[in-house]
Each structure stands twice: as structure tokens, then as C-alpha cells.
Amino acid sequence: VNSLSIGIFDSGLGGLTVMNAVAKLLPHENIIYLGDTANLPYGSKSKEAILHHCKENSLFLQSLGVKLIIIACHTASIASYKQLGNELRVPVINMITPSLALLESVPKENHIAILGTSKTISSGIYQKMISEQFPSCKLTSIACPLFVPIVEEGLACHPIAKVVAQNYLSPLKKEKVDTLLLGCTHYPILKETIQEILPFASNIIDPSYSCAKQAKKTLEERNLLNKKNNKPIYRFFVSDNPERFKSLAKGLLYYPINLVSLANPSLLKKS
Amino acid sequence: VNSLSIGIFDSGLGGLTVMNAVAKLLPHENIIYLGDTANLPYGSKSKEAILHHCKENSLFLQSLGVKLIIIACHTASIASYKQLGNELRVPVINMITPSLALLESVPKENHIAILGTSKTISSGIYQKMISEQFPSCKLTSIACPLFVPIVEEGLACHPIAKVVAQNYLSPLKKEKVDTLLLGCTHYPILKETIQEILPFASNIIDPSYSCAKQAKKTLEERNLLNKKNNKPIYRFFVSDNPERFKSLAKGLLYYPINLVSLANPSLLKKS
Numbered sequence: 001v002n003s004l005s006i007g008i009f010d011s012g013l014g015g016l017t018v019m020n021a022v023a024k025l026l027p028h029e030n031i032i033y034l035g036d037t038a039n040l041p042y043g044s045k046s047k048e049a050i051l052h053h054c055k056e057n058s059l060f061l062q063s064l065g066v067k068l069i070i071i072a073c074h075t076a077s078i079a080s081y082k083q084l085g086n087e088l089r090v091p092v093i094n095m096i097t098p099s100l101a102l103l104e105s106v107p108k109e110n111h112i113a114i115l116g117t118s119k120t121i122s123s124g125i126y127q128k129m130i131s132e133q134f135p136s137c138k139l140t141s142i143a144c145p146l147f148v149p150i151v152e153e154g155l156a157c158h159p160i161a162k163v164v165a166q167n168y169l170s171p172l173k174k175e176k177v178d179t180l181l182l183g184c185t186h187y188p189i190l191k192e193t194i195q196e197i198l199p200f201a202s203n204i205i206d207p208s209y210s211c212a213k214q215a216k217k218t219l220e221e222r223n224l225l226n227k228k229n230n231k232p233i234y235r236f237f238v239s240d241n242p243e244r245f246k247s248l249a250k251g252l253l254y255y256p257i258n259l260v261s262l263a264n265p266s267l268l269k270k271s
Numbered sequence: 272v273n274s275l276s277i278g279i280f281d282s283g284l285g286g287l288t289v290m291n292a293v294a295k296l297l298p299h300e301n302i303i304y305l306g307d308t309a310n311l312p313y314g315s316k317s318k319e320a321i322l323h324h325c326k327e328n329s330l331f332l333q334s335l336g337v338k339l340i341i342i343a344c345h346t347a348s349i350a351s352y353k354q355l356g357n358e359l360r361v362p363v364i365n366m367i368t369p370s371l372a373l374l375e376s377v378p379k380e381n382h383i384a385i386l387g388t389s390k391t392i393s394s395g396i397y398q399k400m401i402s403e404q405f406p407s408c409k410l411t412s413i414a415c416p417l418f419v420p421i422v423e424e425g426l427a428c429h430p431i432a433k434v435v436a437q438n439y440l441s442p443l444k445k446e447k448v449d450t451l452l453l454g455c456t457h458y459p460i461l462k463e464t465i466q467e468i469l470p471f472a473s474n475i476i477d478p479s480y481s482c483a484k485q486a487k488k489t490l491e492e493r494n495l496l497n498k499k500n501n502k503p504i505y506r507f508f509v510s511d512n513p514e515r516f517k518s519l520a521k522g523l524l525y526y527p528i529n530l531v532s533l534a535n536p537s538l539l540k541k542s
Contacts, residue, residue: 038320039310044424046512049309118424146431149420153315153389160417163434241317 005030007061007069011040014186015072021212030233038239041148042075043117054080098210111138116183118143151186179203237263276301278332278340282311285457286343292483301504309510312419313346314388325351369481382409387454389414422457450474508534
């Protein structure tokens with residue numbers, strides 16, 4: 001069991017920021033990454049549709065043999081965490097708990113801004129949890145629905161990313177936000193752009209490392225860490241357009257990506 | 272048969288521009304509209320995936336009883352027109368043929384710019400057809416991958432639409448483009464924004480009316496026009512998020528939209 005892979009899924013490229021963190025913290029763990037590119041973006045879908053895709057993704061990863069699953073997408077975590085946690089045979093890590101854990105180190109009178117997809121922001125889950133656990137913080141939340149398409153279209157370094165980010169974030173300039181929580185795994189890919197626009201935001205929180213720590217802790221507690229000091233094996237699957245994913249993923253990973261396979265989801269099996 | 276509906280499908284809201292044109296030109300025809308919102312956007316998907324969705328959409332419309340199907344999406348037309356034309360029982364209208372028909376009225380030495388999704392532009396189909404049929408025209412093609420998410424996120428009137436359009440279209444300012452072909456059914460929703468940025472483009476071509484004319488001609492030839500002078504019935508279906516679609520569609524139609532139903536696609540049947 002210990003040499004089984006960690007399974008990570010997201011709608012597309014965003015979860016690679018989590019995979020990077022996991023690969024750094026747990027350098028001997030094998031990883032299977034699944035990008036559900038046939039169904040991206042998740043951020044504007046109904047809860048039922050997202051839950052359906054998350055179940056399919058998890059069952060696919062389980063069918064390949066994984067010892068832990070990371071839902072590397074905030075929107076998907078909100079829609080599916082409880083149900084997947086109950087239904088799957090393996091432990092499940094989500095993005096919300098690690099994000100909140102990170103906020104514990106933030107000074108109590110901070111002004112925190114949460115950035116997320118429309119679905120994540122309108123769910124109100126962060127707003128509720130933060131106002132309960134950190135009642136003295138000031139809180140602003142901003143939906144940035146074009147950030148995911150920008151990343152998925154390979155435009156993160158295009159000037160258009162900056163004009164869009166300026167439009168979303170300029171209201172924060174007056175408010176002197178101290179802490180920015182990147183509440184979508186795609187957003188760390190735009191971190192430099194965001195930083196340029198809000199240089200006074202001293203603390204830009206990317207929950208991927210905190211998520212990796214939680215994965216490590218869970219594996220330790222269950223005695224599931226890989227005890228072999230092998231070079232790890234990383235495998236990549238997508239539900240549509242493997243070549244497109246490969247070319248876009250190349251710039252985002254700390255290690256080479258050679259093969260991206262089609263995940264044979266229900267979609268393509270039927271046609 | 273004559274009182275059967277015209278079926279129109281698109282990935283989401285874009286095809287409503289075509290529906291408007293059809294409803295104006297054929298005011299006694301019943302229409303069934305299907306927005307495949309579970310699978311939007313089509314513009315970055317593989318040809319196989321798009322073809323699969325187009326087949327499912329067409330079979331759904333056929334199952335409700337339609338006498339003609341309009342593929343109200345350029346990307347979907349390119350991916351599926353030939354195959355659907357061969358496989359379906361009813362005549363099929365696509366977006367490419369009407370777009371080219373419109374160009375016949377353009378002066379021969381014109382500089383034409385085509386705007387489309389990444390998939391449409393990289394297919395090269397317009398570039399090939401235009402250089403064959405209108406060899407003396409100068410041709411520029413520009414992929415505008417964020418226009419569809421902007422419309423589908425309800426941001427067409429948001430300042431962000433303008434900054435994104437400026438970024439895509441400013442290269443055309445120097446080139447004195449005469450004619451702009453809107454090669455995606457979502458783009459007419461951004462027509463005013465585009466016009467503001469390129470006031471010298473005297474001719475902004477929206478193929479929806481030409482498409483409606485082709486639908487009319489096909490129905491006439493087959494003696495399928497509705498002979499009753501009833502008030503037409505318009506029905507709307509989507510494959511995900513009916514309430515969201517309804518609220519966004521309201522601003523785009525010339526007539527009220529009361530009910531949007533879930534299309535019960537294969538996706539949701541399985542979960």
C-alpha cells in the first residue's frame with residue numbers, strides 16, 4: 001500500500017500548483033494527476049454537476065490504485081468534500097481546511113481579501129468560516145471568474161492577464177488589504193501579476209503548501225508514507241486534449257512532463 | 272410536420288443571437304433552444320469531444336420533434352457539420368456557409384478581419400475559404416478566447432469586457448480594417464464594445480441573419496414552413512444551471528423567457 005500513488009485532481013491546470021507543493025514536501029511519493037479538462041471550468045457549474053465530476057474523477061483515480069486523494073480545487077472541495085469523504089475507501093484532502101489553517105498565523109486585526117471563482121465566493125463558505133474563527137479580521141471577497149479561463153487558455157503571461165487582474169483588484173488598492181488568500185488553485189499561477197498590482201499586500205497566501213502538509217500528516221498518521229527512496233513516478237491524465245494540456249503544463253511544473261494520457265472518461269467511452 | 276419546432280443549439284448563450292434572427296425572420300415558427308451549459312466552452316475542447324456533444328444535442332432536439340436543426344455555434348459547426356448532415360433525419364444548418372455568403376457583398380479589395388474562438392481560428396477553415404473565394408481581399412484572423420467566458424459570466428456590460436476587447440483588437444487599429452466578421456455567435460453580444468474600439472470598421476458582419484435566411488430557404492424548399500399564424504411557442508433547455516441561464520438570457524432576447532428546463536443530458540442521468 002505504501003508505494004501506491006497520491007491521487008490529485010482538478011478541473012485542469014490549477015491543481016498542478018498543489019502537485020508542485022506535494023512533490024517538494026514528499027519527494028519520494030508517486031503521484032497520479034488528473035485534469036478534468038473535458039469539464040472545465042467548474043466555477044460556473046451547478047453543485048450537482050461538480051459533485052458528479054468529482055465522483056467520476058475519484059473513482060478513476062481509485063481504479064488506478066491510490067492511497068490518498070487530494071481535491072486540488074476549492075470549488076470542487078466545497079461541492080464534494082463531505083460526500084467524497086464518506087464514500088471513498090481512501091482518505092480525502094480538500095483545499096478549504098488547509099486555507100483556514102494558514103490564516104491562523106495572520107495578525108488578528110488584518111484586512112483579508114479572498115479571491116475565488118464565482119461559485120466559491122457566492123457559496124459564502126470562506127466568509128462564514130473566517131468571520132467565525134477570526135472575528136476581528138476585516139474581510140473582503142472578490143470573484144475573479146476570468147482568472148481560470150486566462151490560465152487554461154495559456155494567457156497567464158499575456159498582457160491581458162494584467163488588465164483583467166487590474167480590473168478585479170484595483171478596488172483593493174484604496175482599502176490597504178494586508179493579506180490576500182488565493183482561494184482557487186489556478187490563482188498562484190497569476191501570483192506575480194497579482195503582486196505587481198497590490199505591492200502593499202504583504203502576505204499572499206497560497207494554500208497549496210499547507211495542503212501538502214496536511215497530506216503528509218494524514219499519511220504519517222496512517223503509516224502510509226512511501227518507505228522506498230526511489231525516484232518518484234509522476235503520471236498525468238486528462239479527460240480531453242492531452243497535447244494541449246502537456247504544452248501548457250510544461251511551464252508550470254518543476255520537473256519534466258513527458259506523457260499525458262487520455263483518461264477515458266465516460267464522455268469519450270460513449271461516443 | 273410543418274408545425275414542428277426549429278431546433279437551435281449552442282454551448283450556452285451565444286446561439287440566442289441566432290434565435291433572435293430566426294424569430295424575427297420567421298415569426299410564426301416554434302423554436303426549441305438548447306444551451307449545452309454543462310459542456311461550455313466548446314472553443315478549447317478537442318474535435319472529438321465537440322462532435323460528441325453536438326451529436327447528443329441533436330439527438331435530444333430530435334427526440335422532442337424538430338423539423339430542422341441549426342448549429343448556432345461556429346466552433347461546433349466546423350467540428351460536426353458534415354457528420355450531422357449525414358446522420359440526422361432532419362436538415363441541418365451551420366454557421367460557416369451563411370458567414371461566407373455574407374462576404375459576397377463586401378468590396379473586393381477589402382481588408383477583412385475574422386474574430387473567433389481559438390478552435391475556430393486555428394482550424395484555418397475561414398482563412399482557407401476566404402482566400403479561395405475572395406482572393407483579392409486582405410485577411411487577418413484573431414482568436415479572442417476570453418470573449419465567450421465574458422459573455423457566459425454575464426460580464427458583457429462590465430468594464431472588463433472593454434479592456435479585454437481593446438487588448439485583442441488594438442492591433443487592428445493601425446491596419447484600417449474595413450470589415451469585421453464575427454465568427455462566433457457569442458460575439459454579437461459584444462458588438463457595441465467592439466464598435467467603440469474600431470469605429471472605422473464600417474462593416475461588422477453578424478452572420479445570424481444570414482443563417483436565419485438560410486433556414487427559411489431550406490424550409491421553403493422542403494415545404495416545411497409553419498402555415499398556421501399562431502403566436503409561436505419558444506422552449507428553452509440547458510444541460511446545467513437553468514436559473515443562471517435564465518437570468519443571463521433575459522437581457523439578450525427580444526421576447527420574455529419564462530421557463531428554462533434542465534435537458535436531462537447523459538451527465539446528470541448517471542449521477
